[in-house]
Amino acid sequence: MVLAQLGGSISRAIQQMSNATIIDEKVLNECLNEITRALLQSDVQFKLVRDMQTNIKKIVNLDDLAAGHNKRRIIQQAIFNELCKMLDPGKPSFTPKKGKTSVIMFVGLQGSGKTTTCTKYAYYHQKKGWKPALVCADTFRAGAFDQLKQNATKAKIPFYGSYTESDPVRIAVEGVDRFKKENCDLIIVDTSGRHKQEAALFEEMRQVSEATKPDLVIFVMDSSIGQAAFDQAQAFKQSVAVGAVIVTKMDGHAKGGGALSAVAATKSPVIFIGTGEHMDEFEVFDVKPFVSRLLGMGDWSGFMDKIHEVVPMDQQPELLQKLSEGNFTLRIMYEQFQNILKMGPIGQVFSMLPGFSSELMPKGREKESQAKIKRYMTMMDSMTNEELDSSNPKLMTDSRIMRIARGSGRQVGEVMEMLEEYKRLAKIWSKLKGLKIPKKGEMSALSRNMNAQHMSKVLPQQMLKQIGGVGGLQNLMKQMGGNAKDMMGMLGGGDR
């Protein structure tokens, strides 16, 4: 089961429970059993799942709940919190500081994506103004140095390695020394991987670690590893001081749940996930937005960050202004399609966009969705400027629709489908009218600027009803210290 399916199963279980007229012990148990099954099928370790179930039952004592309490919300919140707890070891990993030299050592089994991830990690930081460097201390796999060299050259990152030296410790020390002298602030050491956990690999890792004294050891794990994740992660942790985890290949058909087990085994947080073979298919991992997305709830803060990343700088103020005016035109939709297509893996952005995620862009069907977007854009190419810049649907008369279909070589039905999609998105975005959208690096401003009125507009109606309308929402926000950002993440704001 891929993670998207896991999310779907959990959401369905919660939804089914919400549909029940009365929520009693039986309904709660059925819901929890459904969630347990989904987690186990996703390769989350049995003990973790069992603990989660026990904890939820402890928190949600139906008998103790006074009448009038919103039981559904409490259960939903408990599930959200428990999933977050599973993924959050409670202490952050070492965070390197720009301008101050840090040595980061990467470990993992062969084929886990370690070498690729080293470059992605370096590239990610380089884009943010760091001075990274790569050291290839993998002398076991022939071709490892060539691979690192190729990746590093493409990304214009300095690298060090040898075709002749067979001692990984020596290469690691020489590389680290050289880049320290060159004032690199992020020295990344790639170590050998083996097919399976074996004594020689661990001994080599220990020696490289002792000689280079890394500030952080990152364990790279393939998300398709399944139930073996826990033991594998633990074995690495016992040999070297693993401080963080990166889970790779989250884009594939992996069961992904192993990520949760790896956190538990290493007591270290997942800091990034790999979402493709390309250099920039790499995402910072944040627990709450991840769980929100897992549960199909959308991720506002991630979306805002992505806007800053995806939309060219010079278009950002204009776009944000238009969106806050609730003025979603076909041209905006067109430009966003353009930006998103340029990004490559559009699934990443779409899963964060309110409204875009499930209908236009079903998870796991990115290719078809990409083709659909291209088709929509071809049809929009046959529109006039007036049509693109207007938010008045009346302009789209039957004869114009027919003309657009002819001009783009598509069926009338397809043009209508595209216009329906536009209307659906415009409706969602119109709810944001008046919302002050923060500038880059001002995410906390989103929390400050978003009051209960705004939130009530973007929350699914059914959920709003369950909370007790705007009044209930206000109370809830007070209880949570008014942090709208967290609330939005938790409640899945925006995804209607």
Ligand SMILES: Nc1nc2c(ncn2[C@@H]2O[C@H](COP(=O)(O)OP(=O)(O)OP(=O)(O)O)[C@@H](O)[C@H]2O)c(=O)[nH]1
């Ligand atoms: N789809 C996908 N493929 C990935 C990802 N990360 C790495 N890969 C691919 O996984 C394969 C193995 O990656 P490597 O980086 O060579 O693996 P490694 O762990 O360094 O292997 P050793 O050096 O032998 O230990 C390559 O084909 C990568 O392109 C990812 O996030 N998604």
